[in-house]
Amino acid sequence: MLVDFELIKRAQTGESAAFNEVVLAYRKRTLGTIARLISRPEDVEDVAQEVFLRLYFSLDQLRTAEVFEPWLYRLTVNAAYDYLRKHRRRMESRMSDLSEQQVVLADAVAGGRVDHEVRQQRQVRETVDSLLNAVSEADRILLTLKEVEGLSLKELEKIYRVNENALKVRLFRARQRVLKALGPGGKESRGEGKAKAEI
Amino acid sequence: MSMTNYWNQQGDRDAELNALFRAYRAACPEKEPSANFMPEVWRRIEERQHSQFLLGRWARALVTAAAVLSLGMAAYLYIPHAHGTVFSFESYVEAIAAGHAVDSAEFVDPVVDEL
Numbered sequence: 001m002l003v004d005f006e007l008i009k010r011a012q013t014g015e016s017a018a019f020n021e022v023v024l025a026y027r028k029r030t031l032g033t034i035a036r037l038i039s040r041p042e043d044v045e046d047v048a049q050e051v052f053l054r055l056y057f058s059l060d061q062l063r064t065a066e067v068f069e070p071w072l073y074r075l076t077v078n079a080a081y082d083y084l085r086k087h088r089r090r091m092e093s094r095m096s097d098l099s100e101q102q103v104v105l106a107d108a109v110a111g112g113r114v115d116h117e118v119r120q121q122r123q124v125r126e127t128v129d130s131l132l133n134a135v136s137e138a139d140r141i142l143l144t145l146k147e148v149e150g151l152s153l154k155e156l157e158k159i160y161r162v163n164e165n166a167l168k169v170r171l172f173r174a175r176q177r178v179l180k181a182l183g184p185g186g187k188e189s190r191g192e193g194k195a196k197a198e199i
Numbered sequence: 200m201s202m203t204n205y206w207n208q209q210g211d212r213d214a215e216l217n218a219l220f221r222a223y224r225a226a227c228p229e230k231e232p233s234a235n236f237m238p239e240v241w242r243r244i245e246e247r248q249h250s251q252f253l254l255g256r257w258a259r260a261l262v263t264a265a266a267v268l269s270l271g272m273a274a275y276l277y278i279p280h281a282h283g284t285v286f287s288f289e290s291y292v293e294a295i296a297a298g299h300a301v302d303s304a305e306f307v308d309p310v311v312d313e314l
Contacts, residue, residue, distance in 0.1 A: 023237065045236060049236070
């Protein structure tokens, strides 16, 4: 827990200063999670603000402060779902869709001005993003929480409110679908598997 | 392909995918919140509170108006009206008889032939 239970209880009673502290403590982590779930940097803050808005109006429904973190993850997942449903992901980003930072990076990569490590990281991100784009939003979110965020099955149980066995089945199926998208020889089906070879 | 080979290959691909996810986590940059993050959160909260407040006020006004209208109608129906009311205390038969005056006895008396 990044904050103590007492602070959450105070926030539940409607104390603005306590809620402010909770947001300050969790905003960076939430931004990171959302960035990996939706992979569109320009919309990450907007979705994170929506998460904290929902948190503010649903905090009184939280029974115990101990389950605050899974609760916040659940709100994050739901907001990411809503975002992904609204903005059906395009398989190929066009230059006009890229943020200013991405355009600068793309230019730099093309011009050979960034070092090998940055290029490699960019390729990894593009490869995994395109793999996750090839599966459903539900698979994408579940895999990101488990494999990228590193949440345990116990934590996922609390977030999804399903038992461990059901989660294992869902995870297995999601992984199989990603492996299928990765292609038979381990190369990604759309020929973007070059980053993988460099790992 | 034998089952052993299949599971070995599956295990290799799983390990490869795990490595890819690990590399992805390392490659994702930490996102720093902008200076406008907190003010924007509070602005949204206040906006939602304001719209909820307006909605609540509108709903209360509607409930009050409905209650006043119901009471008014109940009072109107309860108080007897001397004239012009559509309601009557006559029985059904009396009402029918009053509406069919042509059926009264003076018209249906037998005709007497005076020869």
